Structures are given as structure tokens and as C-alpha cells.
Amino acid sequence: MSAVLHAAVTGWGLCAPGLDDAAAFADWLxxxxxxxxxxxxxxxxAACMAPAEHRRAPHAVRLALEAATQALGTxxxxxxxxxxxxxxxxxANTDAILSTLAQTPDQVSPTRFTHSVHNAAAGxxxxxxxxxxxxxxxxxxxxxxxxxxxxxxxxxxxxAAPQLLVMFDVADAxxxxxxxxxxxxxxxxxxxxxxxxxxxxxxxxxxxxxGHASPNAPCDTRLQPWYAGSPAARALPxxxxxxxxxxxxxxxxxxxxxxxxxDCEHPx
Amino acid sequence: xxxxxxxxxxHAAALRAGxxxxxxxxxxxxxxxxxxxxxxxxxxxxxxxxxxDSRLHRxxxxxxxxxxxxxxxxxTLADCGATRVALVLGTSTANIEASEQAYRRLxxxxxxxxxxxxxxxxxxxxxxWLCAHTAIAGPAFTVSTACSASAKAFGLGARLLxxxxxxxxLVVGADSLCASTLYGFNALELVxxxxxxxxxxxxxxxxxxEGVALALLRRVADAPVAPRLLACGESSDxxxxxxxxxxxxxxxxxxxxxxxxxxxxxxxxxxxNLHGTASHHNDAVEAxxxxxxxxxxxxxxxxxxxxxxxxxxxxxEAVLTLLALQEGVVPGTVGCVRPEPxxxxxxxLAPQQCALRRALSFSFGFGGSNACLAFARADAA
Numbered sequence: 001m002s003a004v005l006h007a008a009v010t011g012w013g014l015c016a017p018g019l020d021d022a023a024a025f026a027d028w029l030x031x032x033x034x035x036x037x038x039x040x041x042x043x044x045x046a047a048c049m050a051p052a053e054h055r056r057a058p059h060a061v062r063l064a065l066e067a068a069t070q071a072l073g074t075x076x077x078x079x080x081x082x083x084x085x086x087x088x089x090x091x092a093n094t095d096a097i098l099s100t101l102a103q104t105p106d107q108v109s110p111t112r113f114t115h116s117v118h119n120a121a122a123g124x125x126x127x128x129x130x131x132x133x134x135x136x137x138x139x140x141x142x143x144x145x146x147x148x149x150x151x152x153x154x155x156x157x158x159x160a161a162p163q164l165l166v167m168f169d170v171a172d173a174x175x176x177x178x179x180x181x182x183x184x185x186x187x188x189x190x191x192x193x194x195x196x197x198x199x200x201x202x203x204x205x206x207x208x209x210x211g212h213a214s215p216n217a218p219c220d221t222r223l224q225p226w227y228a229g230s231p232a233a234r235a236l237p238x239x240x241x242x243x244x245x246x247x248x249x250x251x252x253x254x255x256x257x258x259x260x261x262x263d264c265e266h267p268x
Numbered sequence: 269x270x271x272x273x274x275x276x277x278x279h280a281a282a283l284r285a286g287x288x289x290x291x292x293x294x295x296x297x298x299x300x301x302x303x304x305x306x307x308x309x310x311x312x313x314x315x316x317x318x319x320x321d322s323r324l325h326r327x328x329x330x331x332x333x334x335x336x337x338x339x340x341x342x343x344t345l346a347d348c349g350a351t352r353v354a355l356v357l358g359t360s361t362a363n364i365e366a367s368e369q370a371y372r373r374l375x376x377x378x379x380x381x382x383x384x385x386x387x388x389x390x391x392x393x394x395x396x397w398l399c400a401h402t403a404i405a406g407p408a409f410t411v412s413t414a415c416s417a418s419a420k421a422f423g424l425g426a427r428l429l430x431x432x433x434x435x436x437x438l439v440v441g442a443d444s445l446c447a448s449t450l451y452g453f454n455a456l457e458l459v460x461x462x463x464x465x466x467x468x469x470x471x472x473x474x475x476x477x478e479g480v481a482l483a484l485l486r487r488v489a490d491a492p493v494a495p496r497l498l499a500c501g502e503s504s505d506x507x508x509x510x511x512x513x514x515x516x517x518x519x520x521x522x523x524x525x526x527x528x529x530x531x532x533x534x535x536x537x538x539x540x541n542l543h544g545t546a547s548h549h550n551d552a553v554e555a556x557x558x559x560x561x562x563x564x565x566x567x568x569x570x571x572x573x574x575x576x577x578x579x580x581x582x583x584x585e586a587v588l589t590l591l592a593l594q595e596g597v598v599p600g601t602v603g604c605v606r607p608e609p610x611x612x613x614x615x616x617l618a619p620q621q622c623a624l625r626r627a628l629s630f631s632f633g634f635g636g637s638n639a640c641l642a643f644a645r646a647d648a649a
Contacts, residue, residue, distance in 0.1 A: 003432050088390050089412075097448060098364075098371040105298050105451045113452030114510045114634065117360070118391060118412035123635025126504035132521050134502035135637065136420060139362075139391035139410045147409050154427040175371065178379045179389040208407065208433045210351040257351045257405030 003207075005153040008267070010162070010201040011191035012242050013070025015042045015063055016226065016233075017184050022070050026243050029220060036222050040171040042066075042185035048128040056111070057124055060090035063187045064121035064168040065128060071164060071189035077129035080191075081155055082164035084122045085138040085148035087231035088172070088180045090115065095174030121168065133161075145234040146213070146252030146260040152192055153206050162193040167232040183229030188239060202242050203265040213253040219245050238264070269327065270479035270574040270584055271307030275334035280591045286600040286619045288573045290463045290475050295445045297368065302454055305463045307477025307575025308445060320385055320397050322366045324359075324444040324480075328398060331442075331480035341402055344436045344484060350405035354434035356425045357395040358411045358418025358441045360579030363388045365446040394442060406434050412579065414633030415543075416502075417441070418481070419582025419641055423500030425485045437485040441583025445478045449578060456510070458547050464576070465603040466544035466569035467551050467615055474545045477575020481583035483590075488649075495590050496649040498626070498642040501526030505636025512550055512632060516557035519630065522638035523561055526628065530642050534562050537642070539598055539627040541589045544569020545576050546603070550632065555611035562628075568616040572603030582631040586641055589629045593645050596623045 014022045018037025028034055044066035046054060054062070064084060072080070088094075093112055100108050117123070119137035126135050134155075140147040145167060152165040168187035172180060195203060218227050218237045226233045234252070241247055247264040254260050269275070271289025272282040282289065293301040295308060309327060317325035332338040345353055370383040379389075387393030392410040399408050407428065411421045418441025425437035443449075453459045453476060460473035485497065503525060505518030512519070527534060540562060543554055546569075558567055570588050577584050592599055600619040601607070607615045625648035629641045 005431065087392070094364075094367075097452070098367055101298065101368055101447045101451060102371040102374075105447055106454070108448075108451045108455045110452075110455040110457075113448075113455055116448070116452065117414040117509075117634045119414055119633070119635040119637055120509065122413065123504070123509050123637065126506040126636055127508075130506055132504050132506050132518060134420075134423075134525075135413070135504050135635075136411060136424070137413045137635075137637075139412050140408070141390065141392040141396060144392070147407060150407060150433070151409065151424060154424070154431055154433075157431060158427055175374050175377060175379050176367070176389055178384060179386040210405075254407035255351075255355070255405055256399055256408075258407055 005157055005206045006195045007153055007156045007192040007204045008195050008199040008201040009190050009204060009242055010193045011071040011073045012239060013067040013189040014239065015044045015066040015187045017042050029243060036225060040184045053124060053127060058090050058093055058115050060170045061121045061124045063170060063185055064166050065125055067187035067189035068125055068164055068166045071191045077131050079133055080131055080162050080164055081133035081135060082122060082125055082166060083136045083138060083148055083152040083155060084166045085140060085144045086168050087139060087142055087144050088169055088182055089118050091170055091176055091180065092173040095176050142231045143253045144231055146254045150254060150260050156192050156194055160194050162191055165190045165192060167235050169230050169232040184226060186226060186230040186232045188232055188235040200267055203267060205263045207261045208254060208258055209261055210257055211259050213251040213259045216250045269309055269331045269334060270577060271309060271477050272573055274311060274330060276591060279588060280595050282573065283591060283599040284597050284619055286602055288602045290575055297447050302450055303461050304459045305475045306445065307475060309478055319400060320387055322363045322388060324363050324394055324442055325397055327444055327480045328442060331482055337482055340484065341438065345403060348435040350403050352406055352435040353404050354406040354428050354437045355395055355399055355404050355408040356411060356421040356437060356439050358421035358579050358582060359391065359394060360412060360414055360417055360443050361446055361448055362391045363393050364448050365444050368447050404438060413637040414635055415578050415581055416631040416633035416637040416639045417579040417582060419631035419639035420502060421583065422497060422586060422641055423502055426497060426500060429485060429487055439483045439485055439583060441481045441580035443478060443578045443580040450476055460546060463603055464546035464572055466546040466572050466601050467555060467607050467611055468604040469606045469608060471546045471548060471551060474547055475575040477577045479574060479577040479580045479584045481580060481587045483583060483586060493646050495593060495646055496644045498644050499526040499529035501529060501640040503638045507636050510634050512553045514553065516553040518636055518638045519557050519632055520561060522640040526640040526642045537565055537626045537628050539592055539624050540565055540567040541585045541627065541629040542567050542569040543630045543632045544571050546571060551608065555608040559610045564614060566598045566616050567614050568599050568601040570599050572601060582639060585629050589627045589643055593624050593627055593643060596621060598622050
């Protein structure tokens with residue numbers, strides 16, 4: 001068994017259809033009479049972006065940056081690194097480029113191509129946050145939450161500094177939807193900090209071990225369609241615990257024979 | 269594996285000879301080939317890759333077959349246990365060449381049946397396929413930060429070893445030729461119609477290449493005579509999505525982070541494998557940075573012989589750097605005739621025999637993503 005990795009969740013953010021931010025999500029979660037909002041599209045404000053960048057940036061980038069901004073809160077961003085993880089990236093942009101390539105390849109839009117890199121959100125975030133720290137962009141399939149959390153926890157361990165983890169996926173588009181179905185826009189971000197004695201925020205203790213993961217469904221069954229509909233929404237059960245649900249153990253797959261076992265604990 | 273050939277011996281021989289693998293573009297999945305030069309891998313197998321076929325999976329198969337790599341990997345899996353071997357794959361476009369094929373023959377707006385496997389259409393697909401093919405059962409990651417992807421994969425690989433999460437990490441850089449990058453860079457007017465000319469004053473853009481590079485990372489105690497990865501410095505430009513910071517601030521930070529990590533001064537290094545894409549801006553910024561921060565150290569770009577292999581470039585150039593250390597050869601900057609004045613004094617144009625102890629390799633990508641790898645021979649670590 002490997003060493004234990006620790007972190008405290010000192011901020012979080014969310015952007016989803018009908019629930020624009022984490023505060024709206026918390027209100028919704030507290031009110032059992034409300035149904036899950038319908039629709040596929042979120043409305044990310046992404047107010048952290050310079051106006052020109054905001055105008056040019058694709059929806060997927062704004063979605064990721066909105067969650068990141070919320071999670072960062074009032075912390076200074078300039079030295080904070082980030083791990084971005086998206087299973088399918090900006091599918092609308094990829095679909096548009098593939099459609100053009102199939103018909104009139106010399107008409108590919110240079111702007112679309114520039115934004116087609118998987119680290120477009122990470123790059124825009126480094127600009128918006130004026131952070132020169134390392135930013136990563138991962139794609140680890142539908143079950144990307146385990147690898148993404150592990151990568152972010154390793155960064156916290158190595159740098160002994162806070163680290164943002166941002167998971168996002170946009171609603172599917174075009175023929176790619178056949179292979180990469182994604183029912184809604186969803187972004188979640190966690191600010192992970194080294195654990196010090198008086199740190200506030202949910203404590204995470206993670207181990208990598210052999211075995212197969214068990215289901216980690218949300219406690220609130222109303223969330224099931226989102227949980228099943230978007231790879232990024234795999235983080236919802238963890239967000240529930242951040243918002244006060246009983247601590248629990250999650251086991252997320254990391255590869256075909258290993259899992260990330262994550263224990264959560266509210267601060268003393 | 270690259271346009272230079274397959275296997276380490278072919279690459280070492282090509283570096284010693286200063287031979288280029290670039291050819292006139294004959295990759296044209298749609299209509300006429302674009303008027304440019306490319307780095308195409310020769311000898312891609314005709315038979316489909318087992319389990320799930322794609323151009324990239326065939327390239328991965330071919331790479332595993334070189335230098336007994338698959339034998340070494342199998343022995344490592346047996347020694348460590350499959351769950352203690354991790355995979356970190358850096359790529360920019362993964363299997364998008366298959367998505368392009370699918371979009372050329374959509375069936376009433378849907379993916380054709382024979383190209384409907386999800387692993388052909390998302391970035392982690394090649395890593396999933398490679399785990400299944402090699403029986404790696406440890407954590408698997410795909411890093412996709414454009415042209416720094418597989419350099420940053422070394423950083424994540426090292427962190428996995430240091431935290432005792434894995435006992436061995438297979439680091440892969442992999443990108444195949446595809447229409448997306450050829451036409452995309454062409455739309456940005458970043459492709460030279462002639463073979464690319466890194467750091468030449470008349471350079472006019474890059475030549476796209478394809479390649480796969482594999483590296484097996486172990487802790488020093490488990491591989492005492494192997495060359496060392498001393499550091500992986502990483503940073504962000506925080507400046508622009510597709511243009512480098514004009515003063516190379518982000519790149520300098522990556523270099524300083526690498527030097528800090530290995531606690532060595534810049535002059536401890538005797539070779540720099542430059543990013544050197546032959547794009548006007550990148551080379552100007554990199555030349556000034558190297559002249560300022562690493563004066564007098566032999567430097568060259570190998571993109572003139574392999575083409576720019578994008579997400580694979582970090583790992584491919586890491587392997588070329590390791591070969592340079594092993595063989596005692598400073599690769600030339602093929603394609604460059606009249607170098608940028610900033611870097612002319614230290615840019616190596618033709619290959620030189622020279623004993624090397626330690627070397628750096630730069631990778632910079634869109635999104636302002638920078639990585640600087642530091643390597644040493646085992647006897648100079």
C-alpha cells in the first residue's frame with residue numbers, strides 16, 4: 001500500500017444548468033422540495049476574465065473558469081497551480097473542426113484550432129489569475145476524478161502549496177455524442193491546501209491501493225441524473241460532504257486494477 | 269520512433285550523421301496534400317493493432333517492439349506487480365485521425381459502425397488501449413497540454429515514484445499525423461512550405477511530424493546504472509494562448525524551477541535540446557532566453573530532422589537528449605544555415621562528438637505551458 005496523501009478542501013465552486021454557483025447549489029441541496037433543474041446549458045459568468053478574453057473564449061473555457069474562480073474565493077491566485085481535467089474537452093469546438101475538415105479542410109478556423117488544445121482552459125486560467133505556477137490538463141476518461149484528484153494531491157505534496165482541481169465537461173455535440181455522451185454542462189472546482197493543525201475545510205486522506213472501485217453515488221438521489229450524465233459530475237458526492245453531509249469513504253478507479261481510496265473528515 | 273527511423277540505434281546513427289527524416293508532404297487524407305514537409309514514420313505495420321486499430325495504436329505497437337522494450341516492460345510488470353506500474357501518456361491529438369475518418373463518412377449524422385469505439389474519440393483512449401495491451405494495472409493518466417504534454421508526463425511520473433504510488437512508470441509521448449494539426453497550423457500560417465529551419469533568420473514556420481517515445485522511470489535504487497531524470501521544471505506564461513511571452517518569462521521560470529529542483533547551477537549542464545520549432549516568435553524568444561540564462565552551453569533543435577511531433581515532442585526529445593548523453597554526440601540544428609544572432613555563438617549546426625554529462629530539454633506549448641527536463645548520465649548525477 002502506498003503512502004497517504006493529505007489535503008484540506010478550503011474552497012469549492014460549481015457551475016451547472018440552473019445552478020450558476022456553489023451558493024445556489026447549497027441552497028438547492030438544503031431544500032428537498034426542489035427538483036433538479038432541467039436543461040443542458042449552464043450560464044458561466046467567468047467574471048475573472050479580461051473582457052476581450054471573455055468574448056473570445058469558448059463556452060467550455062468560461063464554464064471551467066467560473067468554477068475555478070468560485071473555489072479560489074479571496075485567495076491570491078498568483079502562485080497557485082491547477083490541475084484541469086476534462087474527459088471530452090470542448091466537444092462543440094472539436095465537432096466543428098472535424099465537420100470542416102471533412103468538407104473544406106482549408107477553411108479550418110485558426111481561432112477554433114487555437115482553442116482546440118485541451119489546455120485552453122488551463123491557459124486562460126493562468127492569464128485570468130496571473131499565475132505563473134504549473135497548470136496541467138488531464139483527460140482520464142469518464143472516471144477521471146480518481147486520476148485528477150491523485151494528480152492534484154501529488155502537486156500539493158510536492159509544492160507544499162495550495163492547488164486548484166477543476167473538473168469540467170460540456171454537453172455533447174454532433175456525431176461525437178455517439179461515443180462520448182455527456183448530458184449537460186458541468187464544472188466543479190476544489191481548492192486543496194496542505195493540512196495544518198488549525199486549517200479549516202474538509203480533510204482528505206487518500207491512498208492508492210489494488211482493487212476495484214465501488215459505486216460512489218450521491219447521497220441525495222435527486223442528483224443521480226447529473227452524476228450519471230457528466231464525467232465531471234463524479235465529484236458531486238464529494239461536494240455533498242464539503243457542504244455538510246456525513247463523511248464517507250470514496251473509492252474511485254485509477255486504472256484497471258487500482259483505486260483511489262479517499263477518506264473525508266470534517267475538521268475538529 | 270520518428271521520421272528518423274525506429275529504435276534507439278537508428279536515431280543515434282541519424283543524430284551522428286545529421287540526417288533529416290523530413291519528406292515532401294505525402295499525407296493527404298483529403299484532396300491534394302498541403303505544400304509543406306512532414307516527418308512521417310516509415311514502416312507502420314499493415315496489420316491492424318490488436319484490440320482496437322488506429323494509426324496511433326499501430327505506432328505504439330511498433331514502438332513497443334523496438335529495443336526489446338516490450339520485454340523490459342513485461343519483466344518490470346512481473347517484478348513489481350501490474351498494479352505497481354503506472355502509465356502517463358502525453359498527447360495532443362490522441363486518436364483524432366480516426367475521428368477525422370469517421371466524420372468523412374458519417375452515417376446519417378452518426379459515427380460509422382466500424383469507427384464507433386469510444387476510445388477512438390476521446391483523449392484517454394490510447395492510454396486505455398495501451399493498459400489493456402500491456403497489462404499495466406496501475407494508475408493511468410493522459411496529459412494533454414499541447415506541445416509540452418509528454419515533457420510534463422515525466423514530472424507526473426516522477427511524483428508517482430517519489431510518493432511511492434508506483435514502482436515503475438511508463439512515460440509515453442505519442443501523436444500521429446492527422447489533418448487537424450496539418451490544416452490547423454496551416455490556418456495559423458505557421459507551416460513552412462520548405463523543410464523547417466529552426467533558429468535560421470529566414471525561418472518561416474514548422475514542419476509537422478509524428479512519433480512515439482517510450483521511457484520507463486524507476487527509482488534510482490532500482491536502476492543504479494540508468495541515466496537520471498534530475499528534474500522537471502514546469503510553469504505557465506500567463507500571457508497568451510498561442511504566442512509566447514515576449515521576454516520568455518514563463519520559459520525562464522521553468523528553467524529556474526528545474527535548476528532549483530536538482531540544486532545545480534546552469535553551467536553544470538553541457539547540452540540543451542531546444543524547443544526550436546522554427547516558428548518566428550518561439551525561436552526568437554527562446555534564443556534570447558538561452559543567450560541570457562544559459563550562455564556558452566551547446567544547444568540545438570532536433571525539430572529539423574523529426575519535424576514537430578507536438579504532444580510527443582517532449583518525450584521524443586527527452587529520448588534524443590538521453591541518446592546524446594549516451595553516445596557523446598551533440599545533435600546538429602539541421603535546416604539552420606544563418607542562425608539568429610542571439611544564439612549563433614552556442615547553436616550547434618552540424619553534429620559534434622563530445623563527451624556530455626548533463627543536459628536540458630525544453631518544451632513549450634500553446635496555452636503558455638512550459639516544461640524543462642534535466643537529465644544526467646548515471647556517473648554524473
